[in-house]
Amino acid sequence: MTVQNVKKLAVIDGETLMDARLPKRNFCVETLLPEGISMLGGAPKVGKSWMVLLLALQVAKGDPLWKLPTKQGTVSACPA
Secondary structure (H helix, E strand, O other): OOHHHOOOOOOOOHHHHHHOOOOOOOEEEOOOEEOOOOOOOOOOOOOHHHHHHHHHHHHHHOOOEOOEOEOOOOOOOOOO
């Protein structure tokens, strides 16, 4: 990338940010997992992979996860 292609960072003040009307977020799992990229972290061997597998299966089927409604859709993951 050349210097010519670099975009300047748009800076706004806190008051403008607080007054901004943001679009409503869509959730894969209501109130828990918004659509888009997410990251899960935790100590080794606590069950992160199993939890993500369950989450992915429930979203793919459109079934509730822990009594939370899900929006049926496709799922994908990046290997670690």
